[in-house]
Amino acid sequence: MPYPEEAEGFQVDGPNSFTQFHKRHFKLKPFGDYDVDIKIEACGICGSDVHTISGGWGEQKFPLCVGHEIVGRAIRVGPKVTLIKEGERVGVGAQSYSCGKCKQCLNDNETYCQVEPMDTYGSKWADSGVVSQGGYSSHVRTHEHWVFPIPDALETNSVAPMLCAGLTAYSPLVRNGAGPGKKVGIVGLGGIGHFGIMFAKALGAETWAISRSRAKEADALKLGADGYIATAEEGWEKDHLYSFDLIINCANSSEGFDLARYLSMMDVHGRWISVGLPEEEGQVIKAQNLISNGVLIGASHLGSRREMLDMLQLAADQGLKGWVEEIAIGEEGLKEAMLRMKKGDVRYRFTLTGYEKIFG
Amino acid sequence: MPYPEEAEGFQVDGPNSFTQFHKRHFKLKPFGDYDVDIKIEACGICGSDVHTISGGWGEQKFPLCVGHEIVGRAIRVGPKVTLIKEGERVGVGAQSYSCGKCKQCLNDNETYCQVEPMDTYGSKWADSGVVSQGGYSSHVRTHEHWVFPIPDALETNSVAPMLCAGLTAYSPLVRNGAGPGKKVGIVGLGGIGHFGIMFAKALGAETWAISRSRAKEADALKLGADGYIATAEEGWEKDHLYSFDLIINCANSSEGFDLARYLSMMDVHGRWISVGLPEEEGQVIKAQNLISNGVLIGASHLGSRREMLDMLQLAADQGLKGWVEEIAIGEEGLKEAMLRMKKGDVRYRFTLTGYEKIFG
Numbered sequence: 001m002p003y004p005e006e007a008e009g010f011q012v013d014g015p016n017s018f019t020q021f022h023k024r025h026f027k028l029k030p031f032g033d034y035d036v037d038i039k040i041e042a043c044g045i046c047g048s049d050v051h052t053i054s055g056g057w058g059e060q061k062f063p064l065c066v067g068h069e070i071v072g073r074a075i076r077v078g079p080k081v082t083l084i085k086e087g088e089r090v091g092v093g094a095q096s097y098s099c100g101k102c103k104q105c106l107n108d109n110e111t112y113c114q115v116e117p118m119d120t121y122g123s124k125w126a127d128s129g130v131v132s133q134g135g136y137s138s139h140v141r142t143h144e145h146w147v148f149p150i151p152d153a154l155e156t157n158s159v160a161p162m163l164c165a166g167l168t169a170y171s172p173l174v175r176n177g178a179g180p181g182k183k184v185g186i187v188g189l190g191g192i193g194h195f196g197i198m199f200a201k202a203l204g205a206e207t208w209a210i211s212r213s214r215a216k217e218a219d220a221l222k223l224g225a226d227g228y229i230a231t232a233e234e235g236w237e238k239d240h241l242y243s244f245d246l247i248i249n250c251a252n253s254s255e256g257f258d259l260a261r262y263l264s265m266m267d268v269h270g271r272w273i274s275v276g277l278p279e280e281e282g283q284v285i286k287a288q289n290l291i292s293n294g295v296l297i298g299a300s301h302l303g304s305r306r307e308m309l310d311m312l313q314l315a316a317d318q319g320l321k322g323w324v325e326e327i328a329i330g331e332e333g334l335k336e337a338m339l340r341m342k343k344g345d346v347r348y349r350f351t352l353t354g355y356e357k358i359f360g
Numbered sequence: 361m362p363y364p365e366e367a368e369g370f371q372v373d374g375p376n377s378f379t380q381f382h383k384r385h386f387k388l389k390p391f392g393d394y395d396v397d398i399k400i401e402a403c404g405i406c407g408s409d410v411h412t413i414s415g416g417w418g419e420q421k422f423p424l425c426v427g428h429e430i431v432g433r434a435i436r437v438g439p440k441v442t443l444i445k446e447g448e449r450v451g452v453g454a455q456s457y458s459c460g461k462c463k464q465c466l467n468d469n470e471t472y473c474q475v476e477p478m479d480t481y482g483s484k485w486a487d488s489g490v491v492s493q494g495g496y497s498s499h500v501r502t503h504e505h506w507v508f509p510i511p512d513a514l515e516t517n518s519v520a521p522m523l524c525a526g527l528t529a530y531s532p533l534v535r536n537g538a539g540p541g542k543k544v545g546i547v548g549l550g551g552i553g554h555f556g557i558m559f560a561k562a563l564g565a566e567t568w569a570i571s572r573s574r575a576k577e578a579d580a581l582k583l584g585a586d587g588y589i590a591t592a593e594e595g596w597e598k599d600h601l602y603s604f605d606l607i608i609n610c611a612n613s614s615e616g617f618d619l620a621r622y623l624s625m626m627d628v629h630g631r632w633i634s635v636g637l638p639e640e641e642g643q644v645i646k647a648q649n650l651i652s653n654g655v656l657i658g659a660s661h662l663g664s665r666r667e668m669l670d671m672l673q674l675a676a677d678q679g680l681k682g683w684v685e686e687i688a689i690g691e692e693g694l695k696e697a698m699l700r701m702k703k704g705d706v707r708y709r710f711t712l713t714g715y716e717k718i719f720g
Contacts, residue, residue: 104602109628112653114602175629242464242474268469269535271656274647285645287634290659293472296631297657299650 003076004028004037008359009065009137010334015055021334023358026065026133028141029125036084036147037076038092040359043135044069044161044324045350047191047252047276048094050341052122061122067135067352068094068120069163071156074147083144091150091312093163094302096120096132096142108304110145120146136329136352138359148308151316158321161191161349162311164302166322169196169248170311171303172273173203176246180204185229185244187262188251189216192275194323194348196248197223199311202318208240210247210262219347223323231261240265242293248300252276259289266295274299323347328354363436364388364397368719369425369497370694375415379695383718386425386493388501389485396444396507397436398452400719403495404429404521404684405710407551407612407636408454410701412482421482427495427712428454428480429523431516434507443504451510451672453523454662456480456492456502468664470505480506496689496712498719508668511676518681521551521709522671524662526682529556529608530671531663532633533563536606540564545589545604547622548611549576552635554683554708556608557583559671562678568600570607570622579707583683591621600625602653608660612636619649626655634659683707688714 007028010021031037049066070092077086084090097118098110105113116126120142121134134140150159169192178184184205186196193209200207201224209220210229217228229236244265249272251257263272272295285297303311315321327333329352337350367388370381391397409426430452437446444450457478458470465473476486480502481494494500510519529552538544544565546556553569560567561584569580570589577588589596604625609632611617623632632655645657663671675681687693689712697710 104628107628109654112602112628114652242472268464268467268472269658274650276647285657287636287659290634290657291661292474294469294658294660297645297650298629298654299647300654301651 004139007133007137007139009133010329010331011063011065012053014062015053018053018055019335019338021136021331022063023331024063027130028139029128029130029132031078031141032127032143033078033080034143035078035141036074036081036090036144037139037141038070038072038090038147039075039139040070040072040135040137041355042071042156042160043067043352044163044165045337045341045352046094046164047341048164049134050338054342061131064122065133065137066121067137068092069160069165070135070140071150071160071163077144081144084147084149089150089156091148091159091163092120092135092140092142092146093167093308094120096123096146100145108306110304111302136334138355145305148305148312151312153316153319154312155321157326157351157353158324159312159315160351161322161324162195162315165191165349166195166199167303167308167311168192168275168300169250170199171307172248172275172300173199173246174307174310175300176271176273178203178205178246182206182245183208183243185210185247185265187247187249188276189220189348190250190252190344191349193250194223196250197225198320199314201225202314202320237261237265242267244270246271246273249274250276259285263289263293263295266293269294269296271296271298322349324349324351326351326353328352329358330354364499367493367497367499369493370689370691371423371425371493372413374422375413378413378415379698381496381691381694382423383691384423387490388499389490389492390488391438391501392487392503393438393440394503395438395501396434396441396450396504398430398432398450398500398502398507399435400430400432400495400498400500401715402431402516402520403427403712404523404525404682405697405701405712406454406524407701408524409494410698414702421491424482425493425497426481427497428452429520429525430495430500431510431520431523437504441504444507444509449510449516451508451519451523452480452495452500452502452506453527453668454480456483456506460505468666470664471662496694498715505665508665508672511672513676513679514672515681517686517711517713518684519672519675520711521682521684522555522675525551525709526555526559527663527668527671528552528635528660529610530559531667532608532635532660533559533606534667534670535660536631536633538563538565538606542566542605543603544568545570545607545625547607547609548636549580549708550610550612550704551709553610554583556610557585558680559674561585562674562680597621597625602627604630606631606633609634610636619645623649623653623655626653629654629656631656631658682709684709684711686711686713688712689718690714
């Protein structure tokens with residue numbers, strides 16, 4: 001198999017035409033000693049992809065090929081690579097590099113590296129200035145630290161969304177003590193939230209899904225939830241005052257959100273951790289809202305390599321898989337996926353497939 | 361010594377006349393089996409006293425006698441009291457009761473009890489409906505759990521403010537890991553903040569005072585600070601990015617506060633804990649402000665009995681004392697103290713003295 005000099009993928013030219021994807025060739029970064037070339041076989045569609053190309057998060061580097069829930073085959077490994085073997089099935093998530101030497105990198109907090117953080121798409125590689133391009137494409141080239149072997153038990157299309165959505169849910173669960181004897185809530189039953197329920201339960205916590213209506217209740221229970229709270233119902237929080245040890249807020253909008261009511265359900269020093277990045281202006285927080293139970297409010301960004309490997313192993317051990325709807329990569333499929341993502345019309349993640357047919 | 365049937369103290373009639381104190385007799389709650397009667401010898405003046413009587417925190421139960429940094433002598437103990445001996449020098453802080461049976465009470469979180477929480481002033485005793493009156497008075501009567509023996513090494517007038525301000529600083533320090541190897545910041549060098557510096561240092565943390573100007577730098581260093589940050593100076597946060605494990609925010613105003621700059625100094629998963637309750641509308645927080653370091657924002661309410669005893673012992677062992685300005689209790693002294701508190705003109709706490717002269 002010849003090594004790729006460049007990749008081919010679907011780019012968007014700007015937020016005004018974010019549903020128009022153009023199949024183009026683009027340069028990969030120079031191949032480094034620790035790099036791995038991956039021939040892509042599937043890629044999940046993350047909410048971040050839509051935020052990015054539709055302009056919700058501000059200026060981006062267009063033209064841009066997004067996608068950071070990548071599964072494929074390692075077809076070439078650099079001379080110093082030890083973590084990945086050529087031929088292995090591997091994944092790549094939302095981050096593709098960090099300095100490896102700073103305090104954060106040395107403490108399993110590499111997603112918080114400030115020295116050389118690199119997103120899988122839209123970041124500039126320091127060695128060349130090449131802007132990274134994501135997984136709606138034929139190949140990616142990434143440092144081995146950010147490439148993860150996929151256990152055999154996990155199926156390519158359903159594991160793809162774990163690479164970002166799954167890890168985004170898993171990391172704050174384990175960092176904040178989700179496990180036996182703990183009561184954990186997951187707000188927002190979407191791509192991240194459905195993994196949140198699955199993993200909270202798999203980790204042994206009493207797991208509650210928290211959603212607006214009862215529309216997703218049956219799904220939540222199937223995913224492993226022990227209970228369901230519908231916030232459209234009167235007095236929804238009353239049975240749960242001072243009871244949650246941890247709530248992961250996966251909602252991707254903060255509009256109409258009465259935070260104080262959610263926080264009233266937290267036990268003393270419970271934690272409310274947001275993983276979504278809503279496009280709205282944020283919420284007013286008064287110390288008064290926090291003091292009646294000493295709750296802690298935080299946010300979480302992806303997860304470490306170690307957590308990624310642990311999560312994949314947990315999924316393999318317990319037979320967990322993302323609930324995905326497969327959609328063929330191509331101008332049509334991508335357009336349809338973007339429009340449906342904007343409406344929240346997916347249960348609970350799209351995975352792009354058919355790479356062989358499009359890219360050969 | 362005869363047991364008191366009632367107490368005598370200085371009450372305020374409402375926020376419009378909060379500097380006018382009236383010496384009056386008022387009823388004590390009925391004496392219970394676990395109650396302790398305390399003849400007061402000194403009382404610190406807490407910011408809460410001023411917020412309460414000047415109306416900043418909304419409706420209160422006037423007429424009201426405030427004061428909850430009380431030191432005095434236990435002159436009578438109920439038949440079931442085991443924690444306090446008659447004749448002992450004791451303190452009372454801002455809380456005077458909790459149910460003792462709920463999950464919070466059983467886990468050293470009695471300050472978060474929702475069943476029967478009682479403030480030292482302005483709360484209704486369940487046994488009688490009597491509204492509790494504070495320490496600008498001759499006597500208080502309180503459940504033994506909320507009465508604390510004062511170690512002999514500590515002097516009455518300088519230990520008084522520890523009963524609320526000291527504990528308010530101490531509890532979040534120990535609950536959030538202040539100690540050797542940790543970098544701790546104290547924002548706001550007032551009554552609570554000056555104890556924060558003292559205790560953070562005593563607990564072994566690298567301790568930084570964070571204040572607007574350099575006016576209090578010499579004091580901060582004398583209190584034990586290892587360093588000082590003046591937020592009126594350009595680029596004040598730049599040398600401290602990603603470095604603080606914990607910052608206790610003792611500021612009692614949030615006006616003009618650029619929270620994002622403070623948070624940029626926090627290490628990954630560092631904690632920003634507020635203990636002040638500003639009267640303003642609160643701050644807008646976006647998940648984006650929290651995600652670059654996964655910082656946790658919280659608030660803390662007083663502290664447990666166990667923490668109170670530990671704090672007093674720490675102060676005794678290390679010779680720590682509040683920096684107090686003594687002021688004689690009486691109409692004049694109280695008026696002057698209130699006016700100066702409103703201007704923040706005290707370094708760093710008033711203690712009311714001369715009780716024997718006024719109350720006999």
